[in-house]
Amino acid sequence: MYDATESKKIAEARALDPTDQEIIAKAIDDGVETAWDRLADQQPQCGFGQLGVCCNRCAMGPCRIEPFGKKPVRGVCGANADTIVARNLLDDLATGAAAHSDHGREVVEVMLETAEGKSQGYQITDETKLAALAAEYGIKTAERKKEEIAKDLALAFMEEYGTAKGKLQMAERAPTKTKEVWKKLGIVPRGVDREIVEGMHRVHMGVDADYTNILLHAMRTSLADGWGGSMIATDCSDVLFGTPVPIKTRANLGVLSKDKVNITLHGHNPILSEMIVKAASDPDLVKRAAEKGAKGINCVGMCCTGNELLMRRGVPIAGTFLDQELAIATGALEAMVVDYQCIFPSLPQTASCYHTKVVTTSVKTKIPGAIFKEFRPDNAYDTAKEIISLAIDNYPNRNPDRVRIPAKPIDMMAGFSEETIRKALGGTYKPLIDAIVTGTIKGVVGIVGCNNPKIKQDYGHITLARALIKRNILVVETGCAAIASGKNGLLVPEAADLAGDGLKSVCKALGIPPVLHMGSCVDNSRILVLAANVANELGVGIGDLPVCGAAPEWYSQKAISIGTYFVSSGVYVVLGIPPKIFGSANVTTLLAAQLQGITNACFAVEPDPLKAADLLEAEINRKRTALKI
Amino acid sequence: MKTVFVRPELCIGCRHCEVACAVEHAENKNILSAVNEKKKSQPRIFVETGPGYKTFPNRCRHCDPAPCMQVCPTGALVRDIATGSVGIAYPRCIGCAVCAMACPFGIIRFGPVRQLDTDREVNAKCDNCLERQKDGMTPACAWACKTGALEFGDANDLVRTSRKDFTTRLVLSEGKGAEVTALPANIRAFKAIMEELAGL
Numbered sequence: 001m002y003d004a005t006e007s008k009k010i011a012e013a014r015a016l017d018p019t020d021q022e023i024i025a026k027a028i029d030d031g032v033e034t035a036w037d038r039l040a041d042q043q044p045q046c047g048f049g050q051l052g053v054c055c056n057r058c059a060m061g062p063c064r065i066e067p068f069g070k071k072p073v074r075g076v077c078g079a080n081a082d083t084i085v086a087r088n089l090l091d092d093l094a095t096g097a098a099a100h101s102d103h104g105r106e107v108v109e110v111m112l113e114t115a116e117g118k119s120q121g122y123q124i125t126d127e128t129k130l131a132a133l134a135a136e137y138g139i140k141t142a143e144r145k146k147e148e149i150a151k152d153l154a155l156a157f158m159e160e161y162g163t164a165k166g167k168l169q170m171a172e173r174a175p176t177k178t179k180e181v182w183k184k185l186g187i188v189p190r191g192v193d194r195e196i197v198e199g200m201h202r203v204h205m206g207v208d209a210d211y212t213n214i215l216l217h218a219m220r221t222s223l224a225d226g227w228g229g230s231m232i233a234t235d236c237s238d239v240l241f242g243t244p245v246p247i248k249t250r251a252n253l254g255v256l257s258k259d260k261v262n263i264t265l266h267g268h269n270p271i272l273s274e275m276i277v278k279a280a281s282d283p284d285l286v287k288r289a290a291e292k293g294a295k296g297i298n299c300v301g302m303c304c305t306g307n308e309l310l311m312r313r314g315v316p317i318a319g320t321f322l323d324q325e326l327a328i329a330t331g332a333l334e335a336m337v338v339d340y341q342c343i344f345p346s347l348p349q350t351a352s353c354y355h356t357k358v359v360t361t362s363v364k365t366k367i368p369g370a371i372f373k374e375f376r377p378d379n380a381y382d383t384a385k386e387i388i389s390l391a392i393d394n395y396p397n398r399n400p401d402r403v404r405i406p407a408k409p410i411d412m413m414a415g416f417s418e419e420t421i422r423k424a425l426g427g428t429y430k431p432l433i434d435a436i437v438t439g440t441i442k443g444v445v446g447i448v449g450c451n452n453p454k455i456k457q458d459y460g461h462i463t464l465a466r467a468l469i470k471r472n473i474l475v476v477e478t479g480c481a482a483i484a485s486g487k488n489g490l491l492v493p494e495a496a497d498l499a500g501d502g503l504k505s506v507c508k509a510l511g512i513p514p515v516l517h518m519g520s521c522v523d524n525s526r527i528l529v530l531a532a533n534v535a536n537e538l539g540v541g542i543g544d545l546p547v548c549g550a551a552p553e554w555y556s557q558k559a560i561s562i563g564t565y566f567v568s569s570g571v572y573v574v575l576g577i578p579p580k581i582f583g584s585a586n587v588t589t590l591l592a593a594q595l596q597g598i599t600n601a602c603f604a605v606e607p608d609p610l611k612a613a614d615l616l617e618a619e620i621n622r623k624r625t626a627l628k629i
Numbered sequence: 630m631k632t633v634f635v636r637p638e639l640c641i642g643c644r645h646c647e648v649a650c651a652v653e654h655a656e657n658k659n660i661l662s663a664v665n666e667k668k669k670s671q672p673r674i675f676v677e678t679g680p681g682y683k684t685f686p687n688r689c690r691h692c693d694p695a696p697c698m699q700v701c702p703t704g705a706l707v708r709d710i711a712t713g714s715v716g717i718a719y720p721r722c723i724g725c726a727v728c729a730m731a732c733p734f735g736i737i738r739f740g741p742v743r744q745l746d747t748d749r750e751v752n753a754k755c756d757n758c759l760e761r762q763k764d765g766m767t768p769a770c771a772w773a774c775k776t777g778a779l780e781f782g783d784a785n786d787l788v789r790t791s792r793k794d795f796t797t798r799l800v801l802s803e804g805k806g807a808e809v810t811a812l813p814a815n816i817r818a819f820k821a822i823m824e825e826l827a828g829l
Contacts, residue, residue, distance in 0.1 A: 043678035047641020047776075051819065066775050067816055068639055455829045577826070582819035607826040 004029065015457035017487050019252045019406035020319070020326060026404050027329040032353050034325045035344065039453040051583030052085040058205045067583050077205050085584035086211035087203040089560070090218040092580075094199035096561035097221050099341055100522050101161070101192045101229025102364075103269050107236040108157040110271050113377045114240065115151035121275055121381035124150050125242045129419075133235055137169055150239065157232050161192045168192070171227040173532050177541030178570055181599055182223065187216055187568065189224035192232075196221055211587055219568040226565030231525035237270050237308065244311035244417040244519065246424075246512075250409035251486035253323060255316035256332045258405055260298035261289050261395045263388065264318055264327050267339035268520065270308035272361050272375050272384075273301065276337060277315055279384035285392065292395045297388060302327060303342050304479060304520035310414050311519050317412075319487065320458070320480035321555070322451040325350045331402040335391035339375075340365040342450070342556065355397040359387055412486035413493065414517035416476070418526045422533070424510055429534045436546060437629050440502035443546030443620035444474045446527045447481045447515075448562060449554035452577050458484040460552025460576045460609045465490055467613035469514040472500035473620065476530070479521040480553070490515040524562050528569060543570025543600035544627060546620040552576035552609055563603065567591075572601045572619045574612045579605070630713065633757075633771050633779055634787040635686055638812065640676065640778035642684040647672035649773030653758060656743050668741045668748070673755040674770045675736065681824035686779055688770060689736050689755035691715050697728035697737065697754075705752065714757035719744045722751035 004025070011024035014036050027034055048054040053065040055075050063075030065084060074080050079087070113119040124130060124146045134141045134149050137156045141149050159165050168189050171179070182188045189195055199221045202208040208217070238244075256262045263280070265273040279285065280297045289297050300318045301309045309315035318327050321342055327333050328347070333356045336347060340362050344350070348358045348369025360367055361375035361383070371390070375383045425431045435441040445468050451457050461484040465475050469490075477485055485491050490498070496507035499514040507514050518526045527549075531542045538544075549566045551559050554577055563573045581587045595602040606612040648660070655663035655670035663670055674688040695715045698706040705721035706728060708714070719742055729737040729752075739750040758768035766772065771781035780787055812820070 044642025044644065044676050044682070044684040046643040047684075048643050050823075051641070051816070064643075064775065066777075067641065067813070068776055069813055070775075070777060072775070454826055459829060578819060578822045582815050582822075585813065585815040588815050588818075605822055607822060607829055 013456065014453070015322070016459045016462055017252065017457070019254055019408075019487070020323065020457060022406050023253055023326040023329050023404065027326065030329060030353060030402070032325070032329050032350060033346070034329075034350075035322060035453045048583075050578075050580060052088050052580035053081050053583035055079065055084045055088070057087070057203065060205075065583060079209060081584045082211040082586045083209045083214070085581050085587045086214035086218075087208070089579070089581060089587070090199050090214050090221070091203045092557045093218045093560045093564055094196045094221055096557035096559065097225035097229065098196050099558050100225050100233065100561065101196065103341070103522060104192075104229040104233030104236065105158075105161060106269055106271060107233055107240065108154050110377045111150055111236050111240055112154035112158075115147045115154060117147070119377035120379060121278060121384070122240060122377065124239060126239050129235065129243050130239045133239065136172075153239075154236075157236060160228055160232060163191050163194050166190050168224065168228045170231045171223065173529060174227060174569065175532055175535040175541050178532070178535070178543065181541065181543070181570070182568070185216060185219070185598065187220035187223060189220055189228055192224045192228040195224040211584065212590065215587065215590060219564055222561045222564035223568055225561045226525060226528055226569070230522040231528070233522040234519070234525045238417070241270055241274050241308075242312050243419050244415040245420050246413060247311070247314040247415040248411065248413050249310050249314040250316045251319070251412050251483060252406060252409050253318055253326060253330060254406040254409035255300045255318050256327065256330055256405045257296075257298040258332070258403070259294065260296040261292075261294045261392050262333050263297065263299045263335045263337060263391045264302050264333055265299060265305050265309065265337050266302040266324055267343060268304045268341045268522070269339050270305060270312070271377075271380075272337070272339045273305040273309050274313075275380045275384040276387060277309060277313060279381060279388055282385060282388075285385060285388050288389065289392045289395070292392055294392065294395050297392070303483075304522070305339060307414075307479065307482065307517075307520040307523070311417070311517070311523075312415075316409065317483055317486060320451050320483045322453065322457045328354055328356045330405050331399065332405050334394045334398065335359055335387065337361065337387055338365065341558070343367070354402065355394060355399065357390060357394050359390065361387070410487055410489050412489075412491035412517070413513055414482070414486070414491065416512075416516040416518050418518075418529045418533070421516070421530060424512070429537050433534065433538060435502075435506055439629070440472070441474050441506055442472045442502075442617070443548065443624065444476060445547070445616050445620075446476050446478070446524070446549045446566070446571075447552065448478045448521070448524055448549065449551035449559045450480050450556050451484075452553045452555040454577060455553050455607065458487065458553070460607070461485065462488045462490070463609035464550055464552050464612055465515050466498060467610055468616065469499040469503055471613070471617055472502040473617065474503060475515040476518050476527055477515055478518050478523050478527070481551075482517040482519075485515045486517065491517050521558060521562065524566075528565070531569070531571070540627075541570055541600075544623065545570075546623040546627070547571055548616045548619050549573040550576070550612060550616060552612065567595060567601045567603055568599055570599050570601045572604070572616075574604045574606050574615050576607050576609065576612065630784045631782065632691070632784045632787070633688060633768055633781050634784065636778050636780065637683070637685045639776045640684045640686055641776055642676055642678065642682075643775075644676050645773040645775065646674050646686055646770035646779055647676060649769040650674045650755075653761065653769035666743070668743050670743070671738065671740050671753060673736075673738065673753065681827045683824075686770070686774075687734060687736055689715065689757070690734060691757055692733075696731040696733060700727045700731040702727065709757075709759055712757060712759060712762050714759055714762075716756050716759055717752050717754065719751050724750050724752075728752055
């Protein structure tokens with residue numbers, strides 16, 4: 001029976017943001033299935049899987065371990081719960097590291113093709129960053145054209161993926177003390193692809209059975225991501241598209257336009273989205289849109305490719321991971337253009353309820369029911385124009401009776417790259433360090449990660465961020481966590497009024513928000529670099545700093561890699577969703593306790609964001625005490 | 630009296646019981662071909678999720694006297710004397726659903742069954758795996774359950790475990806904090822986290 005109050009009530013339980021609630025209710029009223037419905041349909045979810053004791057690797061299986069102490073205690077091969085849980089975790093982590101790193105590789109490839117003059121529409125934008133990176137890699141810059149330098153740099157980056165070199169140049173950015181810990185543990189990353197491939201080798205039946213040894217390799221693989229693949233993705237994107245500087249834009253589903261052709265760019269890599277945004281101002285296309293009765297072309301971002309765009313171009317962002325179906329359910333979307341990662345395979349089905357076209361662009365991401373337009377560096381601009389034309393031609397198919405766009409987008413500020421933060425502080429971290437030493441700012445917490453329908457959308461991110469800034473803890477964010485804060489109005493300088501007196505005074509003096517948007521999920525590498533630079537200035541390790549991490553609503557394998565490279569680098573991380581490790585008491589104890597004695601950081605699991613804030617504050621105080629501040 | 634005893638605290642929602650039940654009631658009792666049969670076999674046991682992600686595998690209790698049998702106007706529900714199970718004579722079922730109205734556990738589902746030539750929907754409830762029991766095997770759901778949430782045996786024997794558990798709890802009880810459940814600490818921690826998460 002149709003009941004509008006009922007759908008409103010369900011929507012309020014599903015999402016924190018009123019604009020999201022409005023469209024969730026519309027989706028329910030329109031009969032459109034979303035991730036929340038699918039989560040309900042999936043109940044109950046298999047406990048063996050949730051506990052990590054299900055092993056589906058080989059054809060002697062699938063096997064599972066009885067979690068309550070009865071038989072079977074071993075799989076057919078003889079692996080026990082510890083081995084199976086650790087292998088599954090390494091597998092998930094390697095998948096996440098691979099996703100970040102392969103994304104990074106594509107940016108490097110575009111840089112190389114651009115340097116060689118083979119790409120279409122791209123250019124070397126940030127020559128300062130290019131020069132800095134060249135110096136790091138020992139590439140000569142004097143009297144050389146930027147393309148020549150970029151070519152050498154791209155080739156040097158490619159070597160980071162291989163085996164010949166046996167070390168990562170990027171990881172040299174870590175403080176000596178942090179690197180000593182890695183050396184002692186034998187987890188210094190040797191090559192981006194190498195650690196991932198070795199991880200796949202180790203999870204094969206009959207290879208690594210020692211859970212500690214498996215987890216150590218998981219840590220090394222994560223470091224090859226954070227201090228390798230992800231960092232390369234960030235830095236290379238900065239060279240191609242510019243290093244972000246503070247920029248204002250708007251967030252939430254209200255950024256969709258009533259009378260323009262709406263194109264949502266969803267996924268992760270800036271390679272595609274940058275070009276679409278560039279082509280959207282092509283006079284021929286603008287004219288074509290007018291001919292179809294539209295007042296222009298409105299490109300908006302979503303998820304991390306949206307973050308890349310808003311950090312550098314101020315392109316408005318429509319929302320987070322769980323907003324992808326909602327953007328379609330507004331009925332106002334002409335095209336959803338995706339590259340890869342975090343794209344619901346059911347998007348074409350969602351789109352089939354409206355006029356929206358789903359366009360896939362990567363050979364790695366094809367979805368039945370979507371239109372595939374292969375996007376390559378050598379045809380980038382032409383393909384971008386083709387995709388926009390397709391959206392324009394779809395504009396007359398929009399049915400105004402089925403459109404609802406939430407009224408009010410929220411203002412936000414982004415663009416806080418490490419370089420920008422350092423520059424704002426006067427070229428050195430001393431002012432930040434002084435503020436931390438005096439206790440004006442108690443410490444820094446990075447809130448990162450996704451949405452997960454298991455927790456009310458954005459509730460974890462926002463409740464935690466608000467609780468922390470009130471306690472004078474500066475919050476830095478990436479990914480969907482940062483978008484959530486944008487939607488919630490935390491990314492404007494005025495939000496400093498929500499902070500404790502100390503943090504408030506610092507924010508007011510610098511004119512910055514109390515929550516800083518540092519970019520996409522590969523841009524967690526910016527947080528690593530920031531922490532490394534602060535630690536280097538103090539002559540300590542990252543593990544000594546009053547810096548923590550949190551992923552209140554994570555879902556993705558990439559988040560496992562991110563969390564692990566933070567913990568491996570010395571940063572305590574609180575997860576809001578339990579990872580699939582509870583089937584092994586040994587693995588759980590190692591990750592949630594024993595690691596602290598090794599990297600001076602460990603994991604904790606706490607879904608309630610207010611309790612998570614207590615844990616984070618306690619950890620910051622522990623590290624402050626150790627630093628005698 | 631033999632029964633399939635449910636210990637909900639041990640149910641982890643894997644639904645092995647549902648799959649095993651559907652396979653057992655398929656024509657060719659093989660999971661690989663069962664999924665391709667014309668009248669797809671459906672599970673007769675239901676793993677339901679309650680608040681806090683807590684699960685309960687719900688199946689026919691084979692009551693005696695059975696409310697469903699008492700109300701069936703066509704005598705389609707029949708008692709198997711040897712096992713005490715309530716079975717179904719499919720040709721006699723007229724799909725009136727009165728049995729489902731009388732069932733205190735809500736476990737009756739209607740659907741086409743391979744035993745009939747037509748596609749009409751009949752009471753396709755749990756038959757306590759009569760065929761398996763005649764061959765000396767336990768019902769498929771209890772056989773498939775790895776955690777002991779479903780256990781087949783003499784009801785008095787199975788209840789004894791619960792009674793012992795209660796006795797221990799009573800004897801050891803030194804206030805509210807006493808904890809004697811057999812659940813390992815890591816599993817207790819996981820369950821607590823999921824319960825918390827369910828409220829957010």
